[in-house]
Amino acid sequence: MSTLRVAVEPAPDQHLASAIREVGGSVVPLAQAQVLVWIGGPDGFPDLPDTVEWVALSTAGIERFVDAGVLDDKRLWTNASGFYSRGVAEHALALLLGGTRQIVRSAKTRWAKDAVDPAVRTLRGSTVAIVGAGGIGRELTPLLKACGATVLAVNRSGRPVDGADVTVASDRTDEALAQSDHVVLAAPDTPETRHMMNDRTLALLRPHSWIVNVARGPLIDEAALHRALTAGVIGGAALDVTDPEPPADDHPLYDLDNVVITPHVANPTGRLTQEMAPYLAENLRRYVAGEELLAVVTADRGY
Template identity: 40%
Template sequence: MTTSSVDGTGRGTIAIVSDVEPRFATAVVDAGGVVEPLSGDTRGLVWTSPSGEDELERVLAAYPAISWVQLPWAGVDAFSGLLRRHAGDGRTWTSAKGSYAGPVAEHALMLALALLRELPRRVRAGRWAHDELGRTLHGTHVVLVGGGGITVELLRLLEPFGVRATVVRRTDAAVPGAGRTVTSVGLVDALADADVVFVTAALTDGTRGMIGRDAFAAMPHGAVLVNVARGAIVDTDALLTALGSGRLGGAGLDVTDPEPLPPRHPLWTAPNCIVTPHVADTDAMTVPLFAERIGRNTRAFLGDGAFEGVIDLEAGY
């Protein structure tokens, strides 16, 4: 294990908590860093522990010299309180946002196609029941709520379908592949002729419950919803009402509110609804991708390039 990049202050000493995946340590070492247990020399922290923000808070209090913290997930809502408390503390905070965009976008596309082709009903039929129901994705109007890496990757996957794409995000800055971009103020208007609505946004105070009664009322009859972001962005009661009335043509949910979704919850049997248990990005997909993020950010930590996935502590993602 090299120590050539570590100066007298322990600048390159990085702790991984919990250190259960050897590829993460390999990524640090290959990038020029040194992996050691937490100590007064620790300057970088890769947090992979299943423990929540309280445990991380205790670690930061015990080792105040830590100047860079790498969080393991694309969404950081589980650490929202801690991030607010540490805004302005001088540390660099990075997440995995963007790292898992490919697998998640692929899952979102799968859910949308399954809904449009009536798969929830067909796979449960148990008998040959021919009908002419089913729609194509080609040429549809797609609304993507969120403007991050998943949306960018999803727009790339949607290119062969010739969709018209509208992105709804915090700002109206253009997103590659989208026909237009509007701010969240324009959500209801954007939904007025949407065929498919993808939810890919981060969960913040501003996005919590934003797909609710008004949003469902704005969608045309038969529109379908896919949520691969966070369950609480969608109002579950409003979703059930929209599905039950037949106004919403279907819902594909990799995330739910509550989560895990309890047995016998009405979403399990709601018409034209697919629930997958937060598996759009499994460990087999994410571990190598997160190792790549760790390696690139270790190099940035050592002064070679810029950090990726930097968290905006004020915005909450």
């Protein structure tokens, strides 16, 4: 069998090149490639030669590629869904603890013990809903369980998530929100999920509830979120993603002491290809063996 020919574009990368060589493949120019590993965005995406049978995207979200009309039905497409889940889950837990333990408010004030002390809460005995419980949810669940929380997983199919106490299908999201102390959003950005957190759904939560978003900014109606936060409908919000990104310097959420915004660093760019490399190697092995690939894209679903 001839050597697997893989192009890495739009720039070379040592981690991905090592993964390709690990499975006996070779890095070649795009014109000679069977597989394209694309580590850029949709801007500048090249015209693909007919030799390319599979395109491996380095991002989990594919909305911008879909909107740009990049995906076609001539070849196989995969994304990086699940590849970065462990790091994102770690960041989600940090954000949730930062809120419930009042670390966020403490960092924005000066020894405000009278205000901070009564608001400190524990995850022990709480219920945390993970909405969009795919790869991130599977990694986050044991971390939450280790903190003593009950995990309520919400996914599209309702198939049980390993380790979760309860799993429900997405058509029962309202029920899950009403039963939860806190919520972590890990869902894709699709027409069905945009502004899924709005005035009505935020009101299903509790005055002490924190909402954490490590998925996509448009999942939350930020005007509704601001209203809920200032009216005391919920306890706080911890966001690694916003809509748009970055938010304006005078965005009103910045002024609230029960909000933390991190600049989309749950999956830091500097470690992206290093995190992706072992999954690429596994997918290349599967490709050569004729096995089902990880993270095959379903374009009409948007993920």
